Amino acid sequence: xxxxxxxxxxxxxxxxxxxxxxxxxxxxxxxxxxxxxxxIIYFAIKYHRRSEAERPRPVEGSLPLEIxxxxxxxxxxxxxxxxxxxxxxxxxxxxxxxxxIYVIGKQWMWKFQHxxxxxxxxxxxxxxxxxxxxxxxxxxxxxxxxxxxxxVKGDVIPGRYTTLWFQATKPGTYHLFCxxxxxxxxxxxxxxxxxxxxxxxxxxxxxxxxxxxxxxxPSPVMTGEAPTSGTPQGSTSPAGVTTGMAPGSAxxxxxxxxxxAAEGSLASAGEKLFRDLGCITCHRLGTQGRGPNxxxxxxxxxxxxxxxxxxxxxxxxxxxxxHPQAKIVAGFQPIMPPxxxxxxxxxxxQLIAYIKSLK
Amino acid sequence: xxxxxxxxxENYLNADYGIKSWLLTxxxxxxxxLYLVSVTLFFFVGGVFAVLIRLELLTPQxxxxxxxxxxxxxxxxxxxxxxxxxxxxxxxxLGNFLxxxxxxxxxxxxPRLNLASWYFFxxxxxxxxxxxLAGGVDTGWTFYTPYSSxxxxxxxxxxxxxxxxxxxxxxxxxxxxxxxxxxMRAPGLTWFRLPLFIWSLYATSVIIxxxxxxxxxxxxxxxxxxxxxxxxxxxxxxxxPLLFQHLFWFYSHPAVYIMVLPAMGxxxxxxxxxxxxxxFGYRFVAFASVAIAVLGFLVWAHHMxxxxxxxxxxxxxxxxxxxxxxxxxxxxxxxxxxxxxGSISYQTPMLYAFGFIGLFTIGGVTGLFLAxxxxxxxxxxxxxxxxxxxxxxxxxxxxxxxxxLHYWWPKISxxxxxxxxxxxxALVIFIGFNLTFFPQFVLGYLGMPRRYYAYPDEFQVLNxxxxxxxxxxxxxxxxxxxxxxxxxxxxxxxxxxxxxATGLEWRTPSPPPTENFKETPVVTWEPYEFRPREEMEVIxxxxxxxxxx
Numbered sequence: 001x002x003x004x005x006x007x008x009x010x011x012x013x014x015x016x017x018x019x020x021x022x023x024x025x026x027x028x029x030x031x032x033x034x035x036x037x038x039x040i041i042y043f044a045i046k047y048h049r050r051s052e053a054e055r056p057r058p059v060e061g062s063l064p065l066e067i068x069x070x071x072x073x074x075x076x077x078x079x080x081x082x083x084x085x086x087x088x089x090x091x092x093x094x095x096x097x098x099x100x101i102y103v104i105g106k107q108w109m110w111k112f113q114h115x116x117x118x119x120x121x122x123x124x125x126x127x128x129x130x131x132x133x134x135x136x137x138x139x140x141x142x143x144x145x146x147x148x149x150x151x152v153k154g155d156v157i158p159g160r161y162t163t164l165w166f167q168a169t170k171p172g173t174y175h176l177f178c179x180x181x182x183x184x185x186x187x188x189x190x191x192x193x194x195x196x197x198x199x200x201x202x203x204x205x206x207x208x209x210x211x212x213x214x215x216x217x218p219s220p221v222m223t224g225e226a227p228t229s230g231t232p233q234g235s236t237s238p239a240g241v242t243t244g245m246a247p248g249s250a251x252x253x254x255x256x257x258x259x260x261a262a263e264g265s266l267a268s269a270g271e272k273l274f275r276d277l278g279c280i281t282c283h284r285l286g287t288q289g290r291g292p293n294x295x296x297x298x299x300x301x302x303x304x305x306x307x308x309x310x311x312x313x314x315x316x317x318x319x320x321x322x323h324p325q326a327k328i329v330a331g332f333q334p335i336m337p338p339x340x341x342x343x344x345x346x347x348x349x350q351l352i353a354y355i356k357s358l359k
Numbered sequence: 360x361x362x363x364x365x366x367x368x369e370n371y372l373n374a375d376y377g378i379k380s381w382l383l384t385x386x387x388x389x390x391x392x393l394y395l396v397s398v399t400l401f402f403f404v405g406g407v408f409a410v411l412i413r414l415e416l417l418t419p420q421x422x423x424x425x426x427x428x429x430x431x432x433x434x435x436x437x438x439x440x441x442x443x444x445x446x447x448x449x450x451x452x453l454g455n456f457l458x459x460x461x462x463x464x465x466x467x468x469x470p471r472l473n474l475a476s477w478y479f480f481x482x483x484x485x486x487x488x489x490x491x492l493a494g495g496v497d498t499g500w501t502f503y504t505p506y507s508s509x510x511x512x513x514x515x516x517x518x519x520x521x522x523x524x525x526x527x528x529x530x531x532x533x534x535x536x537x538x539x540x541x542x543m544r545a546p547g548l549t550w551f552r553l554p555l556f557i558w559s560l561y562a563t564s565v566i567i568x569x570x571x572x573x574x575x576x577x578x579x580x581x582x583x584x585x586x587x588x589x590x591x592x593x594x595x596x597x598x599x600p601l602l603f604q605h606l607f608w609f610y611s612h613p614a615v616y617i618m619v620l621p622a623m624g625x626x627x628x629x630x631x632x633x634x635x636x637x638x639f640g641y642r643f644v645a646f647a648s649v650a651i652a653v654l655g656f657l658v659w660a661h662h663m664x665x666x667x668x669x670x671x672x673x674x675x676x677x678x679x680x681x682x683x684x685x686x687x688x689x690x691x692x693x694x695x696x697x698x699x700x701g702s703i704s705y706q707t708p709m710l711y712a713f714g715f716i717g718l719f720t721i722g723g724v725t726g727l728f729l730a731x732x733x734x735x736x737x738x739x740x741x742x743x744x745x746x747x748x749x750x751x752x753x754x755x756x757x758x759x760x761x762x763x764l765h766y767w768w769p770k771i772s773x774x775x776x777x778x779x780x781x782x783x784x785a786l787v788i789f790i791g792f793n794l795t796f797f798p799q800f801v802l803g804y805l806g807m808p809r810r811y812y813a814y815p816d817e818f819q820v821l822n823x824x825x826x827x828x829x830x831x832x833x834x835x836x837x838x839x840x841x842x843x844x845x846x847x848x849x850x851x852x853x854x855x856x857x858x859x860a861t862g863l864e865w866r867t868p869s870p871p872p873t874e875n876f877k878e879t880p881v882v883t884w885e886p887y888e889f890r891p892r893e894e895m896e897v898i899x900x901x902x903x904x905x906x907x908x
Binding site: 004032037044047049050060065066078084092142144148157182183187 | 510635685
């Protein structure tokens, strides 16, 4: 029945596990609630007051009974807790080989950037049966990526990266909602996730780049891009600027393109930026300069000046670009200027993609 | 049944006349009535917004109002209902009226502070209403930053001022209850002889006094960031957007217990009286209130499972959320067990108590779904959450509030209400409520996000069901208002103890005199001590003077 659906579609590897737990809770809590209700109805009928003067002898309580239902309830809750926590743990640890896709939330649209440089708005094309890791940030307020068919959701927060991963199991088109209230057009900030067979996906990737480089047309935007008036500090770029994207011709699927990043890819844009901003003068590639050598740094533990260590993930790289003084690497001077306010979210993503590609 | 026919006699209602005698009163009973009138007003303001929201959601396109208007509607619905109805309803109306009566005191410890508390409440409420009339506010009642602090162009700061002032009202009431319950109990009324309603209000007051200042300061910081552009929550100014959520939920999760603990207290009174039994496991129920109050402060971050908490942080908060659910479950089991071998009558307050247990159970078990990390990720920020918190906060709190209002109405007004109409009202509300909110669980599981004014077509049937239920629910809420007002003039006069119940409040005339008790009662009996029939025959009528123990 299309008009009255009761169960959402299952289209990711985690969906079945979430549903199994959901049905388990439904059955257990349904059974216990029904038991309580039936007991109440039974008592209410059996012990219905028969005369106004009736005064029953009180039953004061029972310690064994109290202990029994406390322990039983707590035990049952612990099953729910551990089961739910194990699913959450899976959701929190993306597989190593996941395909990175960058997401920027903005009032009121979704901007996606693939490693190969392909960009789209409010549409996300992904291959089936392949883990996808979204690295998400917001340009303004808090948003939230929510794909019900995948049973995943994750806040998109300004000023930091959050991640979300999933692996789609069947080709198709699925709802993508913004689930965190973000202002006037919140309910219009929706999109589609288009899951494709790997071959189709490859074709889409190259076609997307050619089309964009040639005609400079963005992917179809489902909802009206409302003007961003009313935002005090405004947005860094008006809606639609993203049409000037992805220069260069057809790029192969960028799989960690290395130092000489494929032309048109995110990493190559980052490489150009890295030179233009002069990062290269201190962060010399392969040799030690005034700044730390960045080759192979991503994902490693880094010793800091203050004796702590930190994992060089996206958030650390972001912080070190915007606020270099926050966590100084051991053995280096705090001489790097802060880039806060000088880089757009897109440029940050390009720089980080470039640093990630240095292997 | 006791009949006292010494009328017309002086009571708190006719002791003094004129508007000034009400607006300047320090009598807790009159202040309770001031609250009754004002929260009812706010309930109807919030209710009008609810009706508009449900009308808008009849169709998927969002054709009744514009998105901007819709966002203001759900924000003001939430703000009005939570801060100006649900939080004050039971403590400020029933609590104010009953705390001194139930513990055998003449008034609250600080009568003038009590009056000041009502003025802060009204001032806060009027400012909030002014913000609505001036143009409204669109941040959602949760005021998430940086939207509320940097982006919204609506009347955020004014609304926050209104909430901030009403917070003082809560704090004053909470302080007053704590001191009163500690210091002013009648001779012989030990802690374990207190009615469970008093226990629940005591636990609630502790939450209010500890939690309210946190939300007040947090909201003030939002206003400071908006007005002075100081970076607190907005990363563009150097702030932390999640800091707000931690601070906000530190109060706002316990706030749910501010609404539902007093409700549980009322239900304990109703179940005891209408089954003529002491609550099964009285001490467990009393301690469960305290446990909920304490544990309620440790679970705030379960509202943030998808906001990028660390895995272990999330697990700790999930674990603690299950922990706090245990005492709630215990209460439901104890109420059920109380019925065993009772003498159960189905009068209106008891119907509300049954309704409460039903709705609270559904709200409670769906809370288990949300506490479970794997499921929460899918259903949080959807209509599943909307349905869940309406079952707990609205289903729970309003069923108990109305049940309590009917139960103590003879004491408050000195009149009985028409039983048939009252039973019909309770039934209509129960049916309307379930029809409104049950479909929303399904909607949420299907993935319909909350705060959407337009939605994909496939969600329409369930939304129409919900809107239809809301119209039934609306009628249900109007019924009690009509017949209760009617009963004030035409209802038959109530005896001092029409049910008959055991609490001290029933040992003074209906309505009570201004000083509550002609002489301070001395308590020599256990709570809810309903005497067996043979003893009743020996000692005669239940009366304060022959309870020599």
